[in-house]
Amino acid sequence: MIAEFKKRILKFKFRAGTSRGILTEKPSWFIVVRNEEQGEIIAIGECALLPGLSFDDKSGYENKLQEVIKYINKHQTPDYPGDLAEWPSIRFGVEMLKKSLSTPDKFLLYESPFTEGKRPIPINGLIWMGEKQFMFEQIKQKIDEGWQCIKIKIGAIDFNEELDLLKYIRKQFSARDIQLRVDANGAFKPDEALEKLKRLSEFDLHSIEQPVKAGQINTMAYLCEHSPLDIALDEELIGIFDYREKYDLLKHIKPQYIVLKPSLVGGWQASQEWIEAAEKSGAGYWITSALESNIGLNAIAQWTAILDNDMIHGLGTGKLYTNNFNSPLVVNKGFLSYDKEKEWEINI
Secondary structure (H helix, E strand, O other), rough: OEEEEEEEEEEEEEEEEEOEEEEEEEEEEEEEEEOOOOOEEEEEEOOOOOOOOOOOOOHHHHHHHHHHHHHHHHHHOOOOOOOOOOHHHHHHHHHHHHHHHHHOOOOOOOOOOOOOOOOOOOEOOOOOOOOOOHHHHHHHHHHHHHOOOOEEEEOOOOHHHHHHHHHHHHHOOOOOOOOOEEEEOOOHHHHHHHHHHHHHHOOOOEEEOOOOOOOOOOHHHHHHHHHOOOOOOOOHHHOOHHHHHHHHHHHOOOOOOOEOOOOHHHHHHHHHHHHHHHHHHOEEEEEEEEOOOOOHHHHHHHHHHOOOOOEEEOOOOOOEEEOOOOOOOEOOOOOEEEOOOOOOOOOO
16 A cells, blocks of 8 residues: 545635634645555545644644655554654544544444434534624524524624624524534633623523633633533643543533544544543533544544434534535534435545
């Protein structure tokens, strides 16, 4: 077999607003293993780096990828012996590649009722930041489409305007009708966070992700203890690789939930460690994609489907890009399903 990596710039269909700025494109690198004779792809893994957020967004990224590729080609195995902990997106890409190589169908990584098309995964509809009218239109569309859970990114526009958007939803739908989550991406200042959490709690929200920036663990612990609104850690998990450190962090902060993004924390095995630490510390969890292409999303979704977790997950990002890969993944009215009749189209 012959391994190589290919870079692809994924193009957003719209200007996707976050508290860290506007996204119009995102890079991903794909480790591809081909049959030496026919040149056919026999396995693939995605290294989905998020610039400005991923721990491995640093110099030497492609050099590390090339090092992995050289090892695979020399030894004809994906069992790279080097420590990839500090390269979490590459670690997940290699983990994905190994699983892809070990199955008869390179895209069927974990068989389950999900991959049989019998049990879709409940997911939230994502509302991106932007002008109030843009956010309102997204919300109205999701409501009209019948979504049961909506996640709204907040922190970029005036806080009172964001409260107005939540008020608009709650005037029409109770918490029994639509679950609302918000994600601040660390946008709140520590001295104003608790008051904002109190105001947000008036709208029967399910939870808020990462109200203040990561690294302020005493502030976050205080908020988790005193907030009337459940808090989920997200960016707080990035860059922590040792299991004991994971457990100690959750034991200290005592969040109600954690949000796991395999591409950011280092793949399935690293995510399993977080799940174990969360269960020991009394926190719930759900799984979220991190703007991967459909290749990475497929790997995350199939793994999510075999977990014993009936939470609503954040796996609805497959339609974000103009140049994504066609796949069997289908999003419809708050569910991600797997249509076995649809075929993959991988042009790498």
